[in-house]
Amino acid sequence: MTYIVQRDWALHNKGGKSQQRHKEKLKEAIRDKLPDIIAREDLISGDSKRPVRVRIDSLNTYKFRYQHPNEGEGEGTGEGEGGTEPGEWSYDAELTLDELSEMVLEDFKLPNLEPKVTKEVTTDEVSWTDIRKKGPWSTFDKKRTIRENIKRNAFKSNPKFENIHQDDLRFKAWEVGKKPDTNAVVFLMADRSGSMDSDMIYLIKAFCWWSVRYLRQKYDRVEIRFIAHDTTARECTEKEFFGVEGDGGTMASSAFQLGLEIMDRHYPTSAWNIYSLYFTDCDNWSGDNSAALNLAKQIVLRSNLFGFGKVKGSGYSDFPKQMENAFEKEIKFTVFKLDDKGDVLNALRQVFVNRD
Numbered sequence: 001m002t003y004i005v006q007r008d009w010a011l012h013n014k015g016g017k018s019q020q021r022h023k024e025k026l027k028e029a030i031r032d033k034l035p036d037i038i039a040r041e042d043l044i045s046g047d048s049k050r051p052v053r054v055r056i057d058s059l060n061t062y063k064f065r066y067q068h069p070n071e072g073e074g075e076g077t078g079e080g081e082g083g084t085e086p087g088e089w090s091y092d093a094e095l096t097l098d099e100l101s102e103m104v105l106e107d108f109k110l111p112n113l114e115p116k117v118t119k120e121v122t123t124d125e126v127s128w129t130d131i132r133k134k135g136p137w138s139t140f141d142k143k144r145t146i147r148e149n150i151k152r153n154a155f156k157s158n159p160k161f162e163n164i165h166q167d168d169l170r171f172k173a174w175e176v177g178k179k180p181d182t183n184a185v186v187f188l189m190a191d192r193s194g195s196m197d198s199d200m201i202y203l204i205k206a207f208c209w210w211s212v213r214y215l216r217q218k219y220d221r222v223e224i225r226f227i228a229h230d231t232t233a234r235e236c237t238e239k240e241f242f243g244v245e246g247d248g249g250t251m252a253s254s255a256f257q258l259g260l261e262i263m264d265r266h267y268p269t270s271a272w273n274i275y276s277l278y279f280t281d282c283d284n285w286s287g288d289n290s291a292a293l294n295l296a297k298q299i300v301l302r303s304n305l306f307g308f309g310k311v312k313g314s315g316y317s318d319f320p321k322q323m324e325n326a327f328e329k330e331i332k333f334t335v336f337k338l339d340d341k342g343d344v345l346n347a348l349r350q351v352f353v354n355r356d
Helices: 009-037 097-105 142-154 198-218 238-243 252-266 286-302 319-326 341-351
Strands: 052-057 090-095 122-132 171-180 184-191 222-229 233-236 273-280 305-311 333-338
Touching: 009 097, 009 341, 097 198, 184 198, 184 252, 198 222, 198 238, 198 273, 198 305, 198 333, 198 341, 222 238, 222 252, 233 238, 233 252, 252 273, 252 286, 286 305, 286 319, 305 319, 305 341, 333 341
Parallel strands: 184 222, 184 273, 273 305, 305 333
Antiparallel strands: 052 090, 122 171, 222 233
């Protein structure tokens, strides 16, 4: 007797599909919480090698629930003993900082990035162009050597890999050429005067921390310059920039002037894409507004983008309004707000988008 059996091999794939579906639901749940996650202090100031823990509500799958015809009717006052129905469960999901970064930064891109084809922005490009019988052992081509050996033995009616001769050896050869590259420099300038409280400074730190991580992760040739100011400006290291606190007045022109000097000295626009980001609590000495505005216009001329960040902007100065009015029609000028931690992600997306 012959039996015909039809097996549904798709059943063997359901475990993997269910696992993949769970991962997608987990990512979706984490994305919904990103505005709160990315500004967490344990993330910004903690150990970057430690896993990131995110509290996730139970990932329930929608399903039909069948009801008896006599169930579901009745009325009551809502008083009485505690319910017997189970509550909603939640758990901590763990992911690496790299995994979280991928979710946060996947759509980011430096706006108006232009290739700068000059001598200063070419990089070496190695191309494997030839196969030779002699060369350094670091370029030894095992596959081609085996092929040549078998080919030689085949002429002797013995197509096997054995008895390697010097003539069988093959080595890769390369040429080093030049290719045009894209250079970018980002200026992070921040008001660190006495009016900047710890909450404001932390919002700037959170924004800049993600900006620096994104730029170094996505682009090999990006330089970042840090400038802090009160009535005078100074260039800082990355560590100093995130830790320095000032207690003086506010003159934005000092930061703009120093930024321009560094641009003109090290970053000609013919060779560099320049991005300038300035953070302020919207206070500025009124006698400095005109000078700051004129210097800002020069920065905009040199920059692919000028971002003006208003950090809990409640100052009494007219400076922010003057800046917005002066650059109202300038597509390279953008204003973003950082009023609380939930604004960090939206501000990053507003700055790091492709405006082509």
